[in-house]
Amino acid sequence: MSPQQKALVLTQKQGNFELSSRSIPSPGAGQLLVKIQSAALNPVDWKIKDTGILGLVTHYPAVLGSDIAGIVEEVGEGVENFRKGDRVLAHGKYTNDLAAFQQYTLTVASFTAKIPSSESFDSAATVAVALDAAVVGLYGNEMGAGLTPPWTESAGDHESKKPIVILGGSSSVGSYTIQLARLSGFYPIITTASPSNEELVREYGATHFFDRNLSGKQLKAAISKVTDRPIRIVYDSISLPETQLVAWELLANNGTLVLTLPASVKEDEGKGRKAIHTFGYPHVPQNEELYRSSWAMVEKWLSEGTIQPNKYEVLPNGLEGIIEGLERLKLGQVSGVKLVAHPQETQ
Template identity: 65%
Template sequence: MPQQQKALIFPQKRANLKVGSRSIPSPGTRQLLVKIHSAVLNPVDYMIRNTGVFLTHYPVILGVDIAGIVEELVGEGVENFCKGDKVLAHGSFPIIDQGAFQQYALTVATLTAKIPSKQFFDSAATVPLGLDTAVVGLYGSLVILNGSSSVGSYSKRAIQLARFSGFDPVVTTAFPSNEDLVRDYGATHLFDWHLSGNQLVAAIGKVIDSPFRIVFDAISLPETQSVEWRLLAQNGIIVLTLPASVKEDEGKGHKTIYINGDPHLPYTHELFCNSWAMVETWLLEGIIQPNNHEILPNGLEGVIGGLERVGMGQVSGVKLVAHPQETQ
């Protein structure tokens, strides 16, 4: 195994991303070293790149969605994995050795799962962040705002887990061209994402005769939150992926919950360890289905242009996947 690797480095706040070289890390207790074959771009990567939010030090390797092969493991605290296993994992961009946009990364064994034999790296890599965000936000009726966009990978997992957990109905908004996609996820009702707030509330009211107990908002912008207050039942809950922009006392008993899909936090780790123990089974049984995806050219270099597309809203219904090993 080589001592150096190619990595997409974020050197300082608001600086340009650039491909450079760095040492390949060695795994510690309860860690695996994974040779990354597929890394997925997420809207949060673009947001961090542009604002520096969530970061306290540099340099940083962005990206958290990882799929690859176990290159090396440490025995203590690592169970059920062998060198050569195909795996997916939820990385951690604040920890430079655990970022996805490099050729080798460390993963936490309890946040890593084997990829079923009929799944591929590209599809498996679309799962981790979306799944973990949905897991922490769910657990009746449920409405999920924006079920098919790039951001909507969170919604996809929420839809799948909602149906698996017995929510009915499961209502979502999406582009009409993605209707078949979100219905495959498990949505019972679809409404056009282009509808204004008043139009959406009226359209939902025509077919759903009771307000919603839970709204999962994958976008969490002020304009989407304002619509959701009008859809909630008394004491209903809005699950947000960004901080609330409407005060709770304005919601007449309604509440907001800001969720963080980071499984590396001390207060979420136990929850995610339990769910990650089921990921291989959920993939095998089709309970969780990977996103449609588009492969970017030029290895890690392709991530730079891919993030610009994500930021400009040019990605819908697919996840962008980079192949770090193809980096020149």
């Protein structure tokens, strides 16, 4: 029998999670086999379980989870920049052999990065999914605002002194969007969160903080005291119908609203405003070059502190701890941290 590992599987569409045994896969060309030390949880994981959303997962039993950090065990053909023993983080895929909620996974080398010695597996596991959503939302020519990535050769001071509003700055996606906005030169960087997270969002680089409970009108009035320049980019990390309405209220003519969930606001011809649903997932043909170039920067960004990973909370009970963690995410009980599981601690 091939070597086995423990995995948390979703038994069927909208079914339950169960601890199970699976074979450890072998890496194909361009892939790595990674022993997972830390796997972070994302809201999409409970949404897939509850609703089977968007057909992202088509085969059951399914292994979920997309945020991976671990140690390279085996290197597939053609991979030159990684070796056995490297500490890495990666963006998983909605395919059982490339998912996070298990003890071993394959990763795609192009969407894997080395973890600098300054970061732990836990902090590194918080990066992939939310950073990709921030990258594509701001810089994607497809599913994004199409801004010039500040790390490319053609980049100049494109967004310098332009304001940006990022709703939900203490969320994982919001935190990375703030940090990229700073890299792009936006100013002021205005964000919303609970008052208890004001210090956190300022650490990420927000220059102005407002309480998430302000109405659209109140927020607009407050922002008008910070800048008189038109707000042409609003990134709504939360994208619930109510935050989309706030974002729409703030957005100037010809501006772009970036959303992490489908649009509930209606684009208007007269004002030329766009609402774009982004999708941070590198395993699709759209934005391929952008993903390759951003993933090539991740190790440097982390080691130089350009990108600071999220704060995290480690869940008890290995893979089984994920079940309760997802429930907490669903109930909105997680604030300013990413939940992280340790698959190797599974009993």
